[in-house]
Amino acid sequence: DIVMTQSPDSLAVSLGERATINCKSSQSVLYTSNNKNYLAWYQQKPRQPPKLLINWASTRESGVPDRFSGSGSGTDFTLTISSLQAEDVAVYFCQQYYSTPITFGQGTRLEIK
């Protein structure tokens, strides 16, 4: 199984400031034949299911604000929120879909400082 490890486990950021969450995979999730990273990011608010934000490591889903961006390749990835809004308080998960079993990071809890 590919192990996904996120850092930090929790993060407190002031409104309007940048938030950065890291995700590392135990093996590369870059498929060389199409040069795509099989890495997604989800946002989960309390008592709600996860919401897909980004796939292919950096492609935002339709309707996701452009303050959310994803970057990275191979084994190291980052989710950045450029200017934190109150509604961004949530737990964020990375997920690899390079191989089954699909696996998720342990989650990063994002709060307002």
Place this chain on the structure above:
Amino acid sequence: QVQLQESGPGLVKPSQTLSLTCTVSGGSINSDSFYWTWIRQPAGKGLEWIGRIYTSGSTNYNPSLKSRLTISIDTSNNQFSLILTSVTAADTAVYFCARDDAAVGTMNVWGQGTTVTVSS
């Protein structure tokens, strides 16, 4: 707008069988474009992928659950189901069903989740 809704008992006794159904509305489950997936989340913890089924009936299971797990699909009723046998307290979780875009591999539509507690 496709919607998914989980249903099933909220309480299961240890060693018994957990059965859940996911009903798909607003679209057909009989599509080559999607996998139909189960994921669970113990309270306050992370997400565990349980497995998925394609419209053809082919499945992928998490090896950690494979010996106890069956996922099936009922295209006539637009539903898919999960059966997990010999449950223990470790199977207590919120169970989500989700639609997995087969062209991508990510879950872009989720049910609200149903809480299953394993307790005598």
